[in-house]
Every structure is written in C-alpha cells, then in structure tokens.
Amino acid sequence: MLDGWRAIxxxxxxxxxxxxxxxxxxxxNGPIAANGMAIFFTxxxxxxxxxxxxxxDILSFLVRRFARILPLAWAVLAISFLVKGQPASVWIANFxxxxxxxxxxxDSWSSHYWSLCLEMQFYxxxxxxxxxxxxxxxxxxxxxxLIVTGARIIxxxxxxxxxxxxxxxxxxxxxxxxxxxxxxxxxxxxxxGRVPFWPVVILFLLATRPELPWLNYIRPYLAATxxxxxxxxxxxxxSPALESRPANYxxxxxxxxxxxxxxxxxxxxxxxxxxxxxxxxxxxxxxTFALAHWSTFHFENRFIDWSHRVAKARRARSIGHxxx
Numbered sequence: 001m002l003d004g005w006r007a008i009x010x011x012x013x014x015x016x017x018x019x020x021x022x023x024x025x026x027x028x029n030g031p032i033a034a035n036g037m038a039i040f041f042t043x044x045x046x047x048x049x050x051x052x053x054x055x056x057d058i059l060s061f062l063v064r065r066f067a068r069i070l071p072l073a074w075a076v077l078a079i080s081f082l083v084k085g086q087p088a089s090v091w092i093a094n095f096x097x098x099x100x101x102x103x104x105x106x107d108s109w110s111s112h113y114w115s116l117c118l119e120m121q122f123y124x125x126x127x128x129x130x131x132x133x134x135x136x137x138x139x140x141x142x143x144x145x146l147i148v149t150g151a152r153i154i155x156x157x158x159x160x161x162x163x164x165x166x167x168x169x170x171x172x173x174x175x176x177x178x179x180x181x182x183x184x185x186x187x188x189x190x191x192x193g194r195v196p197f198w199p200v201v202i203l204f205l206l207a208t209r210p211e212l213p214w215l216n217y218i219r220p221y222l223a224a225t226x227x228x229x230x231x232x233x234x235x236x237x238x239s240p241a242l243e244s245r246p247a248n249y250x251x252x253x254x255x256x257x258x259x260x261x262x263x264x265x266x267x268x269x270x271x272x273x274x275x276x277x278x279x280x281x282x283x284x285x286x287x288t289f290a291l292a293h294w295s296t297f298h299f300e301n302r303f304i305d306w307s308h309r310v311a312k313a314r315r316a317r318s319i320g321h322x323x324x
Contacts, residue, residue, distance in 0.1 A: 002046070003251035004242025005039055005227050010254040012036030014261050014288070017112075018281055031208035034159055037115060038169050038208070038223040044119060045173025046180075046227070048126060049138055053181050057318070058131045060311035065123045067307035072259050072300055073116055080109045080263060097121060100161050112262045114161040121163050122170050141178065145171035149217060158216035159208070172220035176228045192225070193232045200226045256292035256300065264288055 015021060016033035051061060077094055086107060093105035098121070100106065100114035129137040148168035152158070157165045179188045204226050206212055207219035230239060241247065250257070264270075264284040270277065 001230055001239065001242050002043055002227070004244070004247040005230070006043055006254050007247040007250035008242075009036045009039035009043065010250065010257050013040070014257065014285075017262060018265065018284060020278065027210075031205075031210075034208035034219075035205060038204070038219050039227065040115070041118075041166075041169035042173035042176065042220070042223045042227050044122075045141075045170040045175075046177045046224075047173075048123065048170075049141060049174035049177035050181065052126065052130050052138060053135060053177065053183075055315075056130050056135050057311070057314060058127045060314050062123065062127055063310050064304075064307045067303040068255070068300070069116065069120065071303045072256060072295055073113070075299075076259055076263065077110060077113070080107070084109065101163065109263055109266055112258070115258075118161075118163050118166060118170070122167060126174075138174070138178065139183065141171050141174040144168075145175060145220070149220070153217050156213070158210065158213040159219075169220040169223065172224040173227075175221075176224040180228065180231060189232055192228045195225060195229055197226070197229045197235050200229065253289070253292040253296040256295040257288060260291045260295070261288040 012032050013036035016029045016036065021028040021032055048065075055061070074095060077091075081091055081094075084107065090099075090105045090107060093099040094107070094110065094113060097113075097117040097119075098105075100117040106114055126138075126141075129140060133140075145168045148164060148166075148171065152160075152165050152168070155165070160166050178184060179192065182189070200222060203215065204219065204222040207215045207222050209215070229235070230242065261284070264287050269280050269284055269287075272280070
C-alpha cells in the first residue's frame with residue numbers, strides 16, 4: 001500500500017517538473033509538485049518513526065539511512081559541481097545538507113536537493129532525540145509538528161523549502177506512525193477507519209493552491225490522514241492500484257528517479273521554447289528511468305546491503321551480550 005503512495009508521489013513530482021500540466025493560467029505545476037512532496041514526506045516520517053519504535057539502535061539507524069541516501073546523492077552532486085565548477089561553499093553546504101537554509105546554496109541543476117537537506121536534518125534530529133530520551137522521545141513528534149505549523153501560521157508561510165517551515169510534513173507522517181503503532185491507544189487507529197476518504201483527497205489537492213493559504217497550513221495532516229486511511233481499510237478502485245506490480249517497481253526506483261530526473265532538464269535536452277522543448281521530454285523520461293533502474297539495482301544496493309549487514313551484526317552482538 002505504501003509503495004503505491006510512493007509511486008504516486010514521485011510521478012507527481014516528475015510530471016510537475018517535466019511536463020506542462022494544464023493551461024498556464026491554472027498554474028498547476030507548483031501545486032502538483034507540492035502534493036507529491038507532501039505524500040513523500042508523510043511516507044518518510046511514517047517510515048522513520050516506525051523504524052525507531054521497533055528498534056532504537058541509533059547507530060544502526062543512521063548507518064542504514066546514510067547508506068540509503070549518500071552514495072547516489074553525493075555521486076551525482078560531485079559530477080554536476082565538477083562540470084559547473086562550483087565554489088567550495090556550495091560543495092560544503094550541499095554535501096552536508098544545509099543548502100536549503102538561508103542564505104541558500106542551492107545550484108540550479110540540483111535545486112531539488114532541498115528536500116534531501118530536509119530529510120537528512122530530520123534524521124539527525126530524531127536520532128538525537130531518541131539517543132537522549134529513548135523511544136519515549138518520539139512522543140515529542142506531535143509537539144514539534146504543532147510548533148512548526150504554528151510558526152507557519154504566525155508568519156503567513158503557506159509553503160517553504162526552509163526546514164523550520166516545512167518539516168511538519170515529515171512530522172505528520174511520524175504522528176501517523178505513532179497512531180498506527182498504538183502509541184495513542186487502540187481507538188486512534190479506529191478513528192482513521194471512519195474518516196471519509198475522498199473528501200480528504202479533495203481537500204488535500206486544494207491544500208497546495210496559493211489562493212487557499214489557510215488550507216495550506218493543514219496540508220501535512222491531510223496528507224497523513226489520506227495515507228493512513230488506506231492503511232487501515234481498503235479503498236474501492238484505489239487499493240488494487242496502490243498494491244500493483246508497476247507501483248511496486250516505481251516505488252523501488254523512486255529515490256533514484258527523484259535524484260536523476262532534474263538533471264535531464266538542462267543542456268540540449270532542456271533547450272528550446274514551447275513544444276520544441278517538450279518534444280524532447282520522452283528522451284528525458286527514458287534516460288531517467290534507465291539510469292534509475294541501473295542505480296537502484298547495480299549501485300545503491302551494494303551500500304544498502306552493507307548497511308543491513310552492519311545492523312545485523314550489531315543486533316547479534318547485542319543479543320550475545322544480553323545472553324551473557
């Protein structure tokens with residue numbers, strides 16, 4: 001089920017970045033990209049909090065997360081920065097994942113890395129919380145989410161790439177994990193099962209429109225509710241698609257799709273005006289999917305397998321110490 005949402009999120013982001021969505025006067029590309037990212041962040045928060053609820057070994061957690069993110073992200077960054085000849089300040093800010101913070105060090109080719117910055121900052125922050133307070137520290141997730149959303153409301157920030165104005169989308173996914181894992185009692189998950197699904201979907205789609213800033217403030221919670229409903233009960237016509245083999249495949253390569261796709265939009269492939277430019281988009285899509293497939297199954301998997309071996313060895317040592 002979650003793989004299906006991951007597939008929807010990456011396809012929405014790619015479509016918004018690579019295709020004209022509707023008449024220009026409707027300005028749909030930005031909102032659709034924001035919808036895709038909200039789903040992606042919800043899934044990320046759900047995954048991370050679920051992992052830490054099951055296993056609060058912080059070192060294993062960080063090894064697995066860094067092995068998942070860093071190899072491809074750093075490799076592509078290095079290639080693009082060498083080609084463009086970026087200064088050291090840009091290299092450092094992007095490689096250490098704070099380029100999305102003021103005064104901003106995002107490069108035009110890798111501007112989509114702002115979301116990776118947000119992710120990595122969240123990984124480190126949540127690891128520090130759990131290292132300090134244990135699993136009970138995860139109960140700070142709802143508090144942090146409300147503080148961030150409150151800051152957005154007070155400052156009138158309906159959407160932003162800055163961590164303290166956007167991380168509530170990840171934290172909302174964390175709240176969903178706490179609900180479904182029973183941290184708020186057995187009735188909380190049952191409540192999700194009674195929420196009507198399609199009205200939430202409509203509100204979520206509207207929650208990225210600039211004309212409705214007040215609805216933008218609850219976008220994180222609409223995304224989490226929408227995903228959560230499909231976890232606790234099947235949705236006629238949608239659940240089979242979310243659980244389909246194509247959705248599973250796209251979810252598997254989704255990270256590489258996200259990293260690679262933006263780089264195909266520059267140079268000759270991105271040159272031209274109007275339909276001259278968009279006529280090349282099938283080539284961009286073909287290159288993106290081919291590279292993402294190769295990266296996922298022949299490059300990234302080496303590091304992911306290594307991280308799993310590290311985590312498994314740590315668990316074995318921990319069990320051995322406990323037995324003695």
